Amino acid sequence: MSRIFTRLAMVLLALCTGFFQLSAQTVNISGAVTDKATGEALPGVSVTVRGTTSGTSTDSNGKFAFSTTGKGPFTLVVSYLGYATQLREVSASSTGLSFQLETTANTLGQDVVISASRTPERILESPVSIERIGVAAIRDIPAPSFYDALNNIKGVEMSAQSLTFKSVNTRGFNSNGNTRFNQFVDGMDNQAPGLNFSVGNIVGMTELDVENVELLPGASSALYGAGGINGTLLMTSKNPFDYQGASFQFKTGINHVNDGNVSAQPFNQLDVRLAKAWNNKFGIKTAFSFLQARDWYGTDGRNFDRTGRQLKAGDRASDPNYDGVNVYGDEINANLQGVSRQLVAGFAAQQPAAYGAFNSLLAVPGLNYSGIINAINTNPQFAALRPALPQLAPVLGVMYSLNRGTTPSQAISRTGYNEADLVDYNTSSLKTSTALHYKFTNTIQAIAQANWGTGTSVYTGTDRYSLRNFSIGQYKLELRGEDFYLKGYTTQERSGDAYNATLLGTFINEAWKPSSNPTNPTAGWFAQYTLAYSGARAQGLSEEASHAAARGVADQGRLVPGSPAFNLAKEAITKRTIGPANGARFNDKTNLYHYEGMYNFTNAFNKAVEFQVGASYRLYDLRSDGTIFDDLNRKLTIKEYGAFGQLGKKFFEDKLKLTVAGRFDKSQNFEGRFTPRITGVYTVAPNNNIRASYQTGFRNPTTQDQYIDLAVAGGSTRLIGGLPEFIEKYKLNTNRGYLADDYRAYAATAATSPTGVGDLSKLNGKEFTFDSEGLRPERVASFELGYKGLLDKSLLIDLYGYYNTYQDFIGAVELFQKNVTAADPTGLQSPIKYNVPVNIGGDVNTYGGALGLDYLVGKFSFNGNTSYNKIGDLPAGLLNTFNTPEWRFNAGIGAKEIVKHVGFNVQYRWQDEFYWNSTFGSGMVPAFSTVDAQINYRIPSVNSVLKLGGSNIANKYYTTSFGNPAVGAIYYLALTFNP
Template sequence: MKNLFFLVVLSLVATATIQAQTNILGRITDKKDEPVAGVSVVIRGTTTGTRSQANGVFKLPTTRDLPLTLTVSYEGYEDQSVVVRGNNFRSLSIRLIETAAKSNNVILSVSRRLEESRKAGLTVEKLDTRQFQQSPAASPFDALQNVPGVDLLTQSLTFKSVNVRGFGANNNTRFLQLTDGVDNRAPAFGFGLSNVASLPDLDVETIELVPGTSASLYGPDAFQGLLSTTSKNPFTHQGLSAQVKVGVNNIGKPGFGAKGYSDLAIRYAKQLGSRFAFKVNFQRLSGTDFMADDYSDRSTRARSNFFATDVSQGNLSTAIGYVPNNDPNTNLQYDGVNVYGDDINAGGAYRYPANYANASLQNVLVTRTGYSEQDVLGTNGKVFSNRANVALHYKISDQIEASVGWYYGNGSFTQTAGTRAYFPDYQRNQFKAELRGDNFFLRAYTTRQNAEGWNIGQTAVSVNNAWKPLTQWATEFGQVYVANKVSAGLARSEADRGRYLPGSASFDNARNAFANTFNTDTVPSYKGAKGTRFRDNSAFWHYEGMYDFTKILDVVEVLVGGSIRRYALNTGGTLLARQADSSEYTINEYGAYIQVGKELKLGDALSIKPTVAVRYDKQQYFDGGFNPRASLVVSAGNHSFRASWQSAFRNPSPIEFLGVSAAGVGRQVGGSAIAIQSSGLLRDSVYRDNDVKEFTAGRITEAQLRSRGYKPATFTTEKVKTWEVGYKAFIANRLDIDAFYFYSQYTDFITAQSYYLPANNRVGSFATNAYQALQINGNSPNELFVNGAGLSLAYSVGKGYTLSGNYKYQVGTVTLRDAQGTILRDNAGAEIVKRKTSSTEVIQQGRTYFNSPQNRYNISLANPQLTERLGATVTYRWTDRMWFEQGITAGDVWLPSWGSVDAQVSYRLPEYKSIVKLGGTNIFNDYYAQGYGLARIGGLYYVSVTFDQLFR
């Protein structure tokens, strides 16, 4: 009986796997009858597909019965549906029709189901391999800088942060980044690691961006938007691909000079039989970072005379009054932007008492000599990045595909939050298993990382103090300094006698001792001071699924799904609070959603499509809530009008919730009662920076200051409501238009404000500048509003040329309220209601961190076929000046506007299946900063050779 059962099973398996196979053959050309490589050919209703080769030929095996329909798509050409019958399946001839349109893109991210972008209820942008090849950007991720509405903040050559729709941040916790559906975020920090641990460049097929909340389908982490990157399927992208890229940056840097970099990548994919395929990817980048070398005097609200005020209007701020003095020889309070250890509000300055013996220094603040960022790092700017990906795919049927994948990221980079931090050897592993059909998916994945870094600023302070305590240094400075007779420079040099010099053994030993000791531990050889190292070796597990009932119900589109996530935090107390027994916290989350939509045909060319979606999410430490969305799309021929309303909430990230940052400059304290208690803030009194300035200036008494001390408040989720309308059209097969307007209102906005903890918990310590700076997270009582609009145009000029451009406008306004909800007034007595976040009378009351330019535009002229083999693109990018508020020590400043010209020329070698590309960004090398304290970006020039799908 057992043998009979075995024979029956074997027969069924053989019958299922040994079916008649049909090989569909065809050739794809353009209007000049030239072959087109890389065109996607997919059997409609299945996951089975392939790509055309360099000669335009494709071969697509299938066990499905004829007739069937193929979907043929390639960026820059119209999508086509091709019917395959018994009389043509061996000799299909497909001619592509060129178009300037992006409007006919098929996208997935907005509704979690395939749809034309012109029928999507939200604004969406899509980039694919053809656009990556034509872009002057050095990588697919860098190409996002040309997408309308995207502000890409470059923190490091290997780390860039995506920001959309205001409240720009170096570490954006309000924006979800997915790679093949896998969350890209660092578990404890809560922000996406973008290009630090993303896909190798050769494996990126598409990037979709939704600039606006997507929480109704993706959960609270998609509070401000979604970036979804999809890799190439090994069934449709086979063969060997390789890329060699060499380049240079840092040209014209005084005392530093041009530095080269290399970027090597390889990809191999192969289909074995009709069911199984695999791929292997690896990329290695090594080079020199853009230098953070702004040595100008810091603009920061911590300075006593930062605001120019009108006394007649109650000291109303009228402008920024501080005039920087960049010469430390004449400026007693010199505090260089990228100089550390000299910070006026973070352990680098001393205020002499009012009765100090040297009368010329009475009540005067003096900063000690600091170290540049490169002095502290000692790396000469060297950075590296390793990325790898391995995936196995198996077709259970033509409609169902199973896959497992490993995603690896490893590299060094500099990151900016409260202060600058350096990660010398970041490592992350992600593992994913997925079962996907044309109407469902089941996915499970885990993220595990080893992330140890150290605080650059606090390390500089510690090295200075290890050599000589601040009070001793100040005493020696004061003994030499005489106003108008002996310069600050001479007094500094005397006080600095014997100082640890960068590169010396004494400096390196001290730097390494602090940088390699965790901030929870003491450094015995340096007077028991705390180390400056921290770690985030946290992990999370995520399980999710979705089912599309549309085919079953037939009359309406219904999609349901859900997810479960568990965080296992592991920072050893260096970043996050621990439980009473010293064990680490875990966090559990779950959510479920449903989306219902229906396209109603009102004629041959007119249709309307209403869609409603709602999602419920719950995190164990916060109340659950709903994220609803309603949208309506009206399509009339080539014109589409869209409108949507969304409401969303966001749970605080682990560091916003549990942060304690055990010691030092840039302490991040979470807003939860757990973090407040663990940080000792129920025992010690801390005070807002503005109130401390009022106290030290003698404008309020000690009793008044104590009455304004920090008082813990309920910490809850932040919320947003967004209204949006848009228009998308493709006119005369030449002009592509996409326009939008949105209005958002934020409440319970989570933000970190600066507080000062006086030495020994005595407010009298403020008189000598003896305090520690903290950033405490909490819900702002203010109402924040963002108005924005954007316009994208692409016009086919003719002869292969496309002129395109986009413009984005957005402005933040605020209504200031106190903890009881009462509207606050400025110093002139007027209520602060919906005023610009960058207005000085608002800035005077505190930070809002809007950090976004009001205007931004790009203009591009491209022709991928100047000749049969030659293509070129030139792009101009311009960004308006913006008010920027950054961290504890970085400061508050108007960043100037900047413009950049990018260009590339590419040459195809079809006989070698390769492309040679010469390109550059910021080719005129006009250095600019995208954020205060960040490295200034200059020209990046490169030449690359890409070999694609060899040995296919």
């Protein structure tokens, strides 16, 4: 890696050398900035030359002065937190300039965005739907963090797996780890290359360093490459030239109020940012954030049927095959009848004569269990059985119950452990960011940036994972000019002490008492359960009482959570890696390397047209030591290439702007893909625009879709990659599996069969066959029509509708493969389960729309939005993971200064109930509503703000997705210096 970055630095230096030779005249600019309403001087206002890095900030008296070089005219950009940005053109040296800024409460729709077209434009003129949160809005949000505030944007939903781990999504197909939504931090893809998806803000940006957040709902592959077919989030940090000085924020509060699991817990967060620039040439900034809190508890004890993929009635006391949603280790089960036959077969092999004699006893009519025992002990006819009685006694009840038909074909599961006993709820998040900026000229600068974060959190995938001391580092070198950029960065993912909580529960059980014991067949947990159950049934106990007695016998001496023996077992298992070591710990050190460049020819064409080209190269270096990927004994890498171009031009006196763009991408394991984009925006009246777009997007199968090889659900299911090599490895083309629905139909008949063998006609001819073309990238075509307009400078309306068509949709099939054994010649009582990514045939159509309103009345600002998302008919075999409510609604009211120095903000959010489908579990997510609120007091004398606020202030606990913890209120007090 060091060699690669050394070469990149040499390229950057070579490119810069030529620029030093350019000559340009010096232009001096000075003036003052005041508040238009009060006439007061405004210190700390940013004054820059647009398209360059030249500029400065106003002093304590609101005055500024700086020099720049180049050929005029120049456009000055004057911006300040909470005020509307002003632009003014100057052609030569200018002194005594005067700027009067208005607060943003009077300037709706004037924000400038970049991500929609990769060029600066007013948000009103964007050709596609885009949302923006600027510095002023971030200061006023009532949520605990700017990232949580994304929930209030129209069309956005979040899946909260824990306090610090949240997944953002738009337009459906949400998931706990969202692979259809991209996030970029200062132009760096924020995905964890081993996990495959963005890790929220656990290792993202610190709040004091956020300059703006831009969100593009829908497909954006033509500009941003693979992924992001549902949306793209771009977060930009503050640079050290425009935002200088020291600032800090301390936030303290509580959560878990009225939580039945734990008493109220403290919540503390410290953010610090330092930035300094010298001679408008060299700038440095560093930001730091540290959070500590008690995480939300996963306590869903409802009973889940993994075969039927749905909730079922019963609990541990009433259902022998109970599997709690947030209980782990109980995923391991066995068929009671199958275990009984194994025990009988073992006895028959050891004592064939005694086995035959006992069978003759069973044939005696009217002889009950006690009578059989009495006959062996007293009847001379059966005296030959007495020497074998010590070996016979343990299985006597099993043989009797099988013979009398009182042993049902019933699955029984091991007793699991609650999530709270297995994961680390002591949440922490430490984030750092340091950047060095050097200006070679007023328009060209080099940036070296390092972002690093570590934390402890809980994440939901196919299982629940405790991410202890998980870390990601991102390191970037960039050369940026007015018309180009060239950058390279790497993402370094380290799993730290992260482990699989489901496997941990399973292996704690196994460490105490194995599920089966080959050297002593009657000593395994399932054997002990079966022997005790059959004995109880043989003696006349009811089925329910027999199950209770059997579990009591099998669980005798079980490790108790919190006991020294339990803690020792937990520590040992979490130190061992997943795989042959029979541990629960990940060992992931996957890296991503990305190189990208772009050149904007717009100025070269005298702005007659907008024309941009760019290219990128990416390398994934998978290194999980066999704990995620099939890389225990081999090295795995994935290479990707891409290039794009975009051309835009205005027509009809600049009322109509048309833009066409296209991108070609190639991954080493798949054919190349071309993604076109066409957009148009028409100004029907000043500040009123109609937009239309046709956008396409695609995503390559993720690194896990391609190369995962991992046992989950306590080892009862194996996740494998969809590449042909894995289909061959597990012989799924020869010993073909059955789809889950077909196997369930068979299992329903087996459950009522006295032999445990169901109706095999349910499976005849239904073996699953993989597509001969193999796994392919997923594609989407999106049509959108929208309107955005500003009426009377006080009402901003944003309305859009969309229609998406997905092709080669990447879903997953759950296959049940025969596992033939001596006790199960059909191989269907305990089949091997695989979860395999595949392309689903047929189109998948989704559609929806959203309406947003922002309204200003005096000092008050009102906002409201609603969104609708719907999926059409589904192709056969597709697991519906649309996972989004049809309707969502947000409303808010705020004022920057309702009375002197006092402002407030209140946000209400509601979403409808919906059905959630995932590899972890499936079920209804109830409708819920929340209210976030804050009131703040500005202290100008010390340039500080005191904020009192809370999220979900009514403290109505809710869940955002199936199997994730319930989220309650967070109440906090924050002090911010120099915001």
